[in-house]
Amino acid sequence: MAFDFSFSADQDAFRGAVRAFLEREVAPVVVAMDEDETFPAATVRKMQAEGYFGVPVPEEFGGSGLGKVGYCILLEELGKVDASHSAIVAAHTSLGTTPLLSYGTEAQKRRWLTPAAKGEKLLAFSLTEAGSGSDSGAVHTLAEKDGDGWSLTGTKIYVTNGKEADTIVLLAANDVKKGPSGGVTAFLVDRGTPGFSVGRCEKKMGLHGTSTAELILDHVNVGPEHVLHEVGKGFHVAMTALDVGRVSLGAASLGGMQAACAQSLAFAQNRTQFGLPISEYEAIQFKLADMAMRIHALRLMVYHAAANQDRLGPDPARWSRLERAAKTREAAVVKCLASEWASETIDEALQIHGGLGYIRGTPVERAYRDARISEIFEGTNEIQRVVIARDLLGRGL
Ligand SMILES: Cc1cc2nc3c(=O)[nH]c(=O)nc-3n(C[C@H](O)[C@H](O)[C@H](O)COP(=O)(O)OP(=O)(O)OC[C@H]3O[C@@H](n4cnc5c(N)ncnc54)[C@H](O)[C@@H]3O)c2cc1C
The missing domain is CATH 2.40.110.10 (Butyryl-CoA Dehydrogenase, subunit A, domain 2)
Incomplete structure (x- = not known):
């Protein structure tokens, strides 16, 4: 197997466009959204118009055709800006469009997948x-x-x-x-x-x-x-969707960790105590180093898993038993580590910010509350470990 961890020029351009859009349209609304506890209908509509609700869906069904790697780029950038927007996109895309793409008849794809990928309908x-x-x-x-x-x-x-x-x-x-x-x-x-x-x-x-x-x-x-799909085969449908969801959750966590690390770096270099920026103290440096290590490892894991899913394609009939099992294990590994690393990273980011990190409305305080659910939904981390252990006991390493 060839190892190529670089992004194409098109993927880089997509990331740049997403980043600019999110900074311009989404970042300004998240504090009020969090405080008011309201669904961000206006920014969701704008994201639908940009095609961000159909990124991995092939163009013939109204999507952008950017595959799971493109989709993870979107989720990573979303994760840097706001976890709510990223959860809305992921519930729709990973868990809504995947079942239709993988199991839908041609007529179901035309009726439900195409308008969903075009951003006309929410799933x-x-x-x-x-x-x-x-x-x-x-x-x-x-x-x-x-x-x-x-x-x-x-x-x-x-x-x-x-x-x-x-x-x-x-x-x-x-x-x-x-x-x-x-x-x-x-x-x-x-x-x-x-x-x-x-x-x-x-x-x-x-x-x-x-x-x-x-x-x-x-x-x-x-x-x-x-x-x-067939009557009685709904569990397959759900598990196929969750394999995609768990990797995309990893991408969103990766984004959240990078934002927390960047905020911590900036804060630590500016906050002076005992006559020095706190970034000069080894206790702070080690926290930052731990963040950088986890980010580095997670980036490789997320895009490896996404590229594997792209290589397999969306049609379950074409996957061997072994490929399906390996895909499910890899998704569980990504989800479990990503969510735990995100919680640890954001917790340390909050600590670096001192009292300010505990004040309502600061990005790190919001991130701390937003991150915790990733250890629970799309299968708790105990269940991810059950999935990994069962496969390990069955197939070995
Ligand atoms: C904000 C939010 C959004 C959600 N979105 C969706 C959604 O869009 N669609 C959807 O269908 N669901 C959704 N969920 C549900 C979510 O997936 C479940 O909450 C999750 O799977 C856990 O189920 P539970 O809450 O019933 O916990 P339980 O299953 O009751 O688990 C309780 C505890 O027991 C542990 N446990 C259970 N069984 C075992 C075992 N065999 N071995 C070891 N430990 C075990 C669990 O890990 C957990 O720690 C959402 C939940 C939340 C909070």
Whole structure:
């Protein structure tokens, strides 16, 4: 295997354009967004118009065709500026467009993927229920056969973009007893379908720009064209989406770590105590060095995983068992280390800022609250370790 860790001129140009856009349009709104706890509808619309909600989707389906590497560039830059915007894009792209691209029929791609990639429609992904978190195959929202189609009844929780999404990729049980092996099916549920409503939206520690919504389904009737992939194969759909999500979460964490490191460097060189800038003290230098080490390692890990996913392509039918297993392990490794390194890095950044780091509204204080969720969502880090250990015990190193 050839190792080439350089970005192409097009990828560099894309990064430059994203960075300029985010600094101009998004950076100025994040403090107020965080304080008001509101979905940043205006900046989301601008990002949709720029094509940032379809970056890895092929051009034939309305996307930019920049692959997972391009998508991680976007998420890395977003992670530097704001975790809420990055979570909104990731819930839509990793968890919404991936299932459609990997498992959708041609007609489903035209109907749901193309408008989503063009930024005309927003997507969400809904797996979690009150009794089904880490045990994600234990969903109890019922999918009952109703003529040609299906009737969906149950309550989903913690859905990012749940309040705003036009369509939700939603997992329901066609056979509760079978669980993840044949008992879970993925459905495309459109907002406005009779019987569908948005329930409570959670107040959260961070990610204040995102909605985290309860979705209520009361005999929601959908036709057979709303079933994504085969009946009973919804768990595959969810896991394929999460493999992409976990690497993109790594990219967003990488961005967040770089921002925290840059802020810490600037602060440490300017803050004088005992007659010297605090950057002259070894205790501070070692924290900065640890940040730089983690950033360096994570950058290689994220883009290695993204390039591997691009090499495999989006069609699961073309992946061997070994390729699928290696991809899933690599995504779990990236997600787990990225989220823990981000938490540690931002915690140290806060420490370098002293009391100022604890003051509401400073970037490092917001980053501290925003970062913690990455150890929990898209599968907790305990579950990532379960995934890695199982594969290790099965396949070896
Ligand atoms: C802000 C936010 C956004 C979210 N967005 C979405 C979304 O868009 N779509 C969606 O479907 N879900 C979403 N979630 C849900 C999220 O993925 C779950 O919260 C997460 O998977 C954990 O599930 P749980 O909260 O039920 O915790 P539990 O599964 O109850 O876990 C509790 C603790 O037990 C540990 N644990 C459980 N089982 C094991 C085991 N076998 N071995 C070791 N430890 C174990 C866990 O690691 C954790 O520490 C979101 C959650 C939040 C808070």
